[in-house]
Amino acid sequence: MVSFYKEYDHHLVALDCIIFGFDEGELKLLLLKRKFEPAKGEWSLMGGFLGKSESLDEAACRILNQLTGLSNIYMKQLSAFGDVDRDPGARTISVAFYALIKIDENDRLLAENHGAEWVSINELPVLIFDHSKMAEKALEALRRRTSREPIGFELLPVKFTLPQLQSLYESICGELLDKRNFRKQILETGLLVKLEEKDKESSKKGAYLYKFDHNKYNSYVEKGFLFQLKVKSGHIIKGNNSILD
Amino acid sequence: MVSFYKEYDHHLVALDCIIFGFDEGELKLLLLKRKFEPAKGEWSLMGGFLGKSESLDEAACRILNQLTGLSNIYMKQLSAFGDVDRDPGARTISVAFYALIKIDENDRLLAENHGAEWVSINELPVLIFDHSKMAEKALEALRRRTSREPIGFELLPVKFTLPQLQSLYESICGELLDKRNFRKQILETGLLVKLEEKDKESSKKGAYLYKFDHNKYNSYVEKGFLFQLKVKSGHIIKGNNSILD
DNA sequence: GCTTTAAGTGTAAATATTACACTTGTAATA
DNA sequence: TATTACAAGTGTAATATTTACACTTAAAGC
Secondary structure, three states, X not given: OOOOOXXXXXXXXXXEEEEEEEEOOEEEEEEEEOOOOOOOXXXXXXXXXXXXXXXXXXXXXXXXXXXXXXXXXXXXXXXXXXXXXXXXXXXXXXXXXXXXXXXXXXHHHHHHHHOEEEEEOOOOOOOOOOXXXXXXXXXXXXXXXXXXXXXXXXXXXXXXXXXXHHHHHHHHHOOOOOHHHHHHHHHHOOOEEEEEEEEOOOOOOOEEEEEXXXXXXXXXXXXXXXXXXXXXXXXXXXOOOOOOO | OOOOOOOOOEXXXXXXXXXXXXXXXXXXXXXXXXXXXXXXXXXXXXXXXXXXXXXXXXXXXXXXXXXXXXXXXXXXXXXXXXXXXXXXXOOEEEEEEEEEOOHHHOHHHHHHHHOEEEEEHHHOOOOOOOHHHHHHHHHHHHHHHHOOOOOHHHHOOOOEEHHHHHHHHHHHHOOOOOHHHHHHHHHHOOOEEEEEEEEOOOOOOOEEEEEEOHHHHHHHHHHOOOOOOOOOOOOOOOOOOOOOO
């Protein structure tokens, strides 16, 4: 490709992935111990560098795939991070993405491959560089998006129970919800399909399994139907004057 | 700075600014005719390249300042755009920011300096590269943000009337609002200060001028108070499956 | 002083949200 | 096999929020 812009600076561009999962009633992030300098051995998000002939989205998917072996994962760009000294290794612009994965299907691959570990968002260690900031922003973004899009289902198995779903929403928004109101609200959307099967893992009585009706949701979206769940943002972030969203 | 990452590709990083203004009852974007190749003479957003020793935020502010002469402007990062062929001039990653400015104070500087022009968002021309997509995303982001933060005031003069404010909100959300409900809602926040003066530009009777109470708002934010205006997102964007927010 | 124009004002009906407690089914155990 | 323990499942009334709606007021222009 011919460049018309030869006189301008070129930069390293990195991708970092904030990978959310839900397990044992807790929202978790997939973290790993960095295997190279600088900051070798410290906790970090999964990351990598942008190649010449891949888009940001492609690169983010590639990196997620390298770590988890997964593709076709729910993933959204969070933001670009570009402070001059954010990475002591070199001036690097990082574009952060967050991904939602169904832990059950995948935890095997992970731990073995890369020394990756699922850590509860309530017990996050200090992360390298500005990765803690990225994780915090990703959680805020997840909360906001959860209130306007039915993305919780990306974090649960295809078949799930209402108590599981409620627990997930409670983890995301950081507060307890009323069981009856929650069930009423979520069932009213008409987007859940009740199955005959029950899950007996967590109670003697067993809880009915449901599926999310993706087709119905897509047709609702086409018609201009808006999914709205009253998910509060948890605690407000005080004095947040960042130019970043 | 020593680089630990020598083997990775380096990229041009651009900044593009979606600059919103409000004038003559319409929400507008500041566009300019591109003055260099490629795509010389076509409509474009204001942009520039990231330098070695400036952060993304600093660079975005610098570029906005070059065009408008303004600083201390409300500005938020929108997203990074990184398709391989998005700019035919060279592989370039662009980080887009949107800014809200008070047109009245500034329109002089603009037109004269750079052949820039305010164009209604309802009459946008085709823009170069992926700038139309950026503008569309920025408008969506503005709508969402307007519903949870009192940013409309960034687009109005310091002193403004309630009919002006309502007209602005109508432009942003793309539908007409009920006058009494709007006034009730906005006054209930307690964030507007009524002045003794009237503005007589748009009616014989004249409309009272108000100011936004930034201090009070900041103290509310500290206390965890949430600004919430019911601004609908206008029309839903159909089949939006982009990995981008 | 009559007309025109936009500003300004309140209430009742409808809808949405919240708070709240008992019954059911099953497995484990006495 | 009866009892206990546990989480699943279910409905309603009170409250709060949102919506719809129409006339009066002030001042300029004729």
